[in-house]
Amino acid sequence: MSGSVIHWFRKGLRLHDNPALLKALALAEEKKHAFYAVFILDTWFVKQATVGVNRWRFLLDSLSDLDASLKNLGSRLYVLRDSPENVFNTIIKDWNVKALTFESDTEPYAKSRDETIRKLAKSHHVEVHEYCSHTLYNPNEIIQANNGATPMTYQKFESLVKKIGHPKSPLDSPISIPSNIHSIDGKKYLVPTLDDLEVDQTGLGPHLYRGGETEALKRLEMKLKRQEWICKFSKPQTSPNSLEPSTTVLSPYLKFGCISPRLFYHKLLSVISGKKHTEPPTSLVGQLLWREFFYTVGSVTPNFDQIQGNKICKQIPWSDDPELLEAWKLGKTGYPFIDAVMTQLRTEGWIHHLARHSVACFLTRGDLWQSWVAGVKVFDEYLLDADWSLNNANWMWLSASSFFYQFQRVYSPIVFGKKTDKNGDYIKKYLPKLKKFPSEYIYEPWKAPLNIQKAAGCIIGQDYPKPIVDHDVVRPRNLERMSLAYKGLPIENSAYSAAASKEDDINTKKRKVVSDSTKSKKQKIERKQKSVASFLKKK
Ligand SMILES: Cc1cc2nc3c(=O)[nH]c(=O)nc-3n(C[C@H](O)[C@H](O)[C@H](O)COP(=O)(O)OP(=O)(O)OC[C@H]3O[C@@H](n4cnc5c(N)ncnc54)[C@H](O)[C@@H]3O)c2cc1C
Structure with missing residues (x-):
């Protein structure tokens, strides 16, 4: 077999503005080598139960779209399943690989993976070409412009990018791909389905955001048409619960690299230039x-995803209460706004930035006093745009x-959502159990008189949980804890600590009562079902 050049897709699942892909194609053309586009379903990720x-569906959509686009150019995507090290160990010989290109990646796992592959390639005399295209700038360039120091504020960061100037313009997609003399078994290496991967599909939500470059470009174009909206866009004025x-909901596409940030940036510039914005x-x-900014800091901060050993992270002694965490994760805190956001997250995979603010504040310093690292893991499981640097x-x-x-500055789980959705339509959409509650009580249903709860067909404490903590009690307690931790x-030492531990006791008992009552209810139902079953048998 003649030599071949491989472009290894990881993130950067697109043809446009993909310098590493263009380099692979140029090498193939120049050296008359075969070209193969490869994606590796890395067993390390597949085994991680946290995706x-x-x-998963978004990723498979994106791979199918990429495969279709490559086919339009007479090529295809080869999806291989194993660790990248095993894959390259095999194909470097079997496919006679002479050159390898990929987009650079700043995450810790990716850095060590790529180091291994670089060494492996070198030992087989395979040339490697890497390009930075997942971010607007190479993070190293920013740090160099700051005399080797990491910028730690947005303002500092902004001053550095002003000094550097606009990011490079995006590159065009390839218009052709040289055809290969040899081809590899067509049926092998197809884009798998969720069934092929044996992914548990019980949590599969509505297909609101289809993955892939085609969808990403369509969504970008749709947003760019709203020129006035773009010129007036001010994040704090956007609504968390519309x-x-x-x-834009371009975040999942940016996460997988279905869209180039440089394309997005330059398109925005062309809309706003010459206008008031x-x-x-x-x-x-x-x-x-x-x-x-967050990519830059994340790329050089050791233990960025942890509390210990993370020099930019305040050491705050969070509690570790799996029950509180689970209630938050499953949208069972008894605070409808929080529960609706968590339901949207679990079912649809995208929530608004300020909704993320509310639930993250609630889990940590606002109400539940649980570690932010636990919150990251839950987001990492459910977000379509889960991104190591941005999430942490x-x-x-x-x-x-x-x-x-x-x-x-603590978000109120009651007042904040009301500002943009007085009627609670968002809550009613995601928590249909509460949909018959009058708007007056929708943010605090436990305050509704029993006759109203009955009329709404939802008894608080039975059909929907009572609040797991009292915001008015835990807020001042947590503020004091924060103040002590900062010192x-x-x-x-907190004046609230004695009262708090007493209250924690009460809460634990309360929660035990709740879970006991759920258990006994379940047992009752089971008993009833058994007797019905035996009755039917007898009949
Ligand atoms: C607790 C918490 C966790 C988060 N985790 C993630 C995550 O895992 N992945 C992720 O992409 N974003 C994360 N964000 C940031 C932000 O909420 C999302 O990027 C944004 O809501 C995505 O929606 P959009 O594309 O409509 O954003 P738009 O407002 O349309 O913004 C355009 C793009 O700018 C970037 N962006 C916007 N806000 C931020 C921000 N605060 N930080 C970094 N980039 C930003 C995103 O790439 C986004 O797609 C998190 C925010 C919070 C508060």
């Missing part, structure tokens, strides 16, 4: 700079562990 089914998303940090260009950075922000330190003092 939710909705994100029934149609109030921001909003500015960073709240404008849409400003949103892309948030992404860039934003959770540190919301828990006032890093970047943001005004811990006195480096143990939180047991």
Whole structure:
């Protein structure tokens, strides 16, 4: 077999603005080598149970779209299943690989994976070409512009990118791919289905966001048509609980690289130039700079995803209560706004930025006093856009562990959602159990008199949970804990601590009562079912 060049797709699942892909094609053309586009379903990821089914579907959509686009150019995508090391060990010999190209990646797992592959390639005399195209700038370039220091504020970051200038213009998609003299078994290496991967499909939600470059470009074009909206875009003015998303929902496409951030950026520039428009940090260009800022810090901060050993993270002694975490995760906190957001997250995979703010604040410093790392893991499972750098950075922000330190500013799980959705239509959509509640009580259904609960067909404490904590009690307690933690003092010194531990006791008992009553209810139903079954048998 003649030599071959491989472009290894990981993120960057697109043809446009893909410098590593263009390099592979140029090498294949120049050296008369075969070209193969490869995606590896890395067993490390497949085995991780934390990727939710909705994100699996988004990834498989994206691979199918890529395969179709490559086929349009006379090529295809080869999906291989194993660790990248095993895959390359095999195909470097079997496919006679002479060159390998890929997009660089700044996440810790990717860095060590790529180091292994680089060494392997070198030992087989395979040339390797890497390009930075997942971000607007190469994070190293930003750090160099700051004399080797990591910029730790958005303002500092913005001043550095102003100095550097606009990011490079996006590159065009290839218009042709040289045809291969040899081809590899056509049936092998197809894009798998969810069934092929044996992914548990019980949590599969509505297919609102189809993955892939084609959808990404369509969505971008659709948003770009709304020129006035773009010019006036100000993130804090967008609504966390509108029934149609109030921001672009391009994040899942950016996460998988179905769309190039440079294309997005330059398209935005062409819309706003010459017009009156909003500015960073709240404008849409400003949103892309948030992404860039967090990528830059994440790329060089050891243990960015942890509390211990993470030098930018305040050491706050969070509690570890699996029951509280589970109630939050499953949307059973008894606070309808929080529960509706968590339901949207679990079923649809995307929630608005300010909705993320509310539930993250609630889990950590606001109400439940659970670690932000536990929150990251839940988001990582359910978000379509789950992104290592952005998820960790934003959770540190919301828990006032890093970047943001005004811990006195706590989101109310009752008042905040009301500002943009007085009627609670969003809650009624995601928590249909509550849909007959009058708007007056929709954010605090436990306050509704029993006759209203009965009329709504939903008894609080029975059909929908009572609040698992009392926001008015835990808020001041947590504020004091934060204040002590910021001073480096143990939180047991808190005036609230004695009262708090007593209240924790009560809560634990209460929760036990709730779970006991659920258990006994379940047992009753089971008994009833058994007797019905035996009755039917007898008949
Ligand atoms: C606790 C928490 C966790 C988060 N986890 C993630 C995550 O895992 N992945 C993720 O992509 N975003 C995350 N975000 C950031 C933000 O909420 C989403 O990027 C945004 O809501 C995506 O919706 P959009 O595409 O409509 O955003 P738009 O407002 O349309 O913004 C356009 C793009 O800018 C970027 N962006 C916007 N806001 C931020 C931000 N605060 N930080 C970084 N980039 C931003 C995104 O790439 C986004 O797609 C998180 C925020 C919070 C508070």
